Amino acid sequence: MNPSRCFIRYLTLPAMFLLMLSSLPAAQAGDLIEKGKTIAREGNGLPGSTACMECHRFHGGGMPSIASPRIAGQPQKYIEHEILGVKAGTRFAPVMAGVVNNLSRSDIRAVAAWYASVRTPKLRDVSPYDPKLVALGKRIALKGEWKKNVPACVLCHGPEGRGIPPHFPYIKGQNKGYLLQQLMSFAFLKRADDPQGLMRGIARRLSLQERKAVAEYFASLTPPPADGQPDTSPSGKETR
Amino acid sequence: MRHFLPLALVCLLGSLLPMAPIAAAQEPPSPVVFTPRPDSEIPAGPFGDLVRKGEKIFTQTGKYAGKYVGNDLTCESCHLDRGRKPYAAPLWGAYVSYPRFRTKNMKVSRLGERIQGCFRFSMNGVAPPLAGDTIRSIVAYSFWMSKGAPVGTPLVGTGMYHMPPTSHKPDPFNGKKVYKARCALCHGADGLGASSGGDVAFPPVWGPRSYNAGAGLAKVGKLAGFIKMNMPLSKGDTLSDRDAWDVAAYVDSQPRPADPRKKS
Numbered sequence: 001m002n003p004s005r006c007f008i009r010y011l012t013l014p015a016m017f018l019l020m021l022s023s024l025p026a027a028q029a030g031d032l033i034e035k036g037k038t039i040a041r042e043g044n045g046l047p048g049s050t051a052c053m054e055c056h057r058f059h060g061g062g063m064p065s066i067a068s069p070r071i072a073g074q075p076q077k078y079i080e081h082e083i084l085g086v087k088a089g090t091r092f093a094p095v096m097a098g099v100v101n102n103l104s105r106s107d108i109r110a111v112a113a114w115y116a117s118v119r120t121p122k123l124r125d126v127s128p129y130d131p132k133l134v135a136l137g138k139r140i141a142l143k144g145e146w147k148k149n150v151p152a153c154v155l156c157h158g159p160e161g162r163g164i165p166p167h168f169p170y171i172k173g174q175n176k177g178y179l180l181q182q183l184m185s186f187a188f189l190k191r192a193d194d195p196q197g198l199m200r201g202i203a204r205r206l207s208l209q210e211r212k213a214v215a216e217y218f219a220s221l222t223p224p225p226a227d228g229q230p231d232t233s234p235s236g237k238e239t240r
Numbered sequence: 241m242r243h244f245l246p247l248a249l250v251c252l253l254g255s256l257l258p259m260a261p262i263a264a265a266q267e268p269p270s271p272v273v274f275t276p277r278p279d280s281e282i283p284a285g286p287f288g289d290l291v292r293k294g295e296k297i298f299t300q301t302g303k304y305a306g307k308y309v310g311n312d313l314t315c316e317s318c319h320l321d322r323g324r325k326p327y328a329a330p331l332w333g334a335y336v337s338y339p340r341f342r343t344k345n346m347k348v349s350r351l352g353e354r355i356q357g358c359f360r361f362s363m364n365g366v367a368p369p370l371a372g373d374t375i376r377s378i379v380a381y382s383f384w385m386s387k388g389a390p391v392g393t394p395l396v397g398t399g400m401y402h403m404p405p406t407s408h409k410p411d412p413f414n415g416k417k418v419y420k421a422r423c424a425l426c427h428g429a430d431g432l433g434a435s436s437g438g439d440v441a442f443p444p445v446w447g448p449r450s451y452n453a454g455a456g457l458a459k460v461g462k463l464a465g466f467i468k469m470n471m472p473l474s475k476g477d478t479l480s481d482r483d484a485w486d487v488a489a490y491v492d493s494q495p496r497p498a499d500p501r502k503k504s
Contacts, residue, residue, distance in 0.1 A: 146324065149474055
């Protein structure tokens with residue numbers, strides 16, 4: 001038997017299979033989002049499961065009153081990474097841990113796909129923004145505090161803090177309680193899932209007042225339409 | 241070499257002025273740490289306006305001097321903290337070191353000519369005219385930043401960091417591993433940087449939109465010194481010397497625009 005023909009025959013099957021697969025992704029992404037949507041609304045059906053929307057809302061606006069973050073439009077990869085971090089214990093989040101513990105790998109991918117795909121307006125924050133803190137925060141955000149080796153926040157979180165997908169989340173328009181809580185967690189090493197410890201280093205070098213100030217500044221902005229998207233509203237553009 | 245000229249000046253002055261302390265001529269003066277004045281002290285009026293314009297060009301070069309720029313970098317991409325950071329060739333250090341002899345073109349260069357060089361090579365663009373607004377504003381920005389800096393005394397952190405000589409040959413294979421572990425997060429595995437909503441966010445470290453082969457950073461030693469003190473961003477001085485050499489060798493082995501002096 002001709003060995004090369006035999007080889008070709010072995011190749012055709014996988015090739016056909018690959019061809020079939022290539023027509024799948026669009027439909028699959030839709031299914032994934034549908035599944036995520038259900039988990040967000042109802043949990044994954046296992047006993048004791050909790051719906052994500054109880055804290056993050058169905059459309060991902062979060063709950064400023066309990067410092068639960070806005071997650072609508074964050075990169076899918078980032079959301080997945082954070083849920084995995086909570087599960088693995090590298091990100092300290094006692095409430096969240098109880099909820100995500102029984103999510104499977106594919107459940108996680110699905111909820112991440114859902115929240116990455118939704119859009120929702122900003123919710124009212126817990127209190128008005130303090131102009132003094134906003135001004136200090138703006139300076140650190142746009143210019144950095146280099147004498148403590150803190151670069152401008154926008155270098156890694158994108159212009160105005162609109163995110164640099166897929167690793168760097170948007171922070172503009174996030175609620176202030178959550179932002180401050182995370183800076184404190186990084187500073188005191190309770191959140192240790194940041195690549196290369198970049199945020200742990202930066203948060204630790206900022207004073208409490210400076211952490212409050214940057215939280216206040218980014219919270220005072222409007223959220224981007226989606227991660228990494230420029231804001232088209234007149235107040236959206238902050239230049240250095 | 242870097243400290244030779246200022247030192248020579250001190251010696252010269254020392255011999256000219258009999259009142260000057262003799263010790264200055266005998267022992268090298270110890271380096272001084274210099275901090276530029278805060279922004280709030282930039283004066284109102286035409287001089288202040290020129291300084292502020294210089295800063296805008298420096299931090300948003302494509303927007304304010306676009307016709308002289310041929311890539312995705314800004315001056316600040318390499319001269320961190322708006323040209324203030326020690327060991328990232330700060331502008332306050334530059335102002336007090338020119339005019340100076342440069343082997344690159346075998347002549348005594350003025351600061352304006354040095355800035356033209358960065359436009360041509362680091363920004364892969366064209367040199368703005370010396371008497372034009374662009375160079376004048378950046379020189380004014382640099383002048384303002386150096387206010388109060390002692391002349392003739394070595395300052396800590398001028399220029400780039402000089403790597404101590406090494407016996408090992410920089411190894412781009414190990415460099416690639418270091419790159420993947422410590423750099424790709426921001427500059428991308430493909431070295432092309434990252435964008436955010438259509439704007440350049442992380443600058444490319446190689447490829448058609450990065451510095452060209454005639455730039456200072458295209459020399460492995462210079463790049464290693466820059467990386468050692470400044471990269472990963474906010475984690476300067478965490479790579480070993482060896483890793484800094486190797487990752488520099490890897491980055492500089494990648495394709496980038498040709499040296500314009502070698503194009504026919």
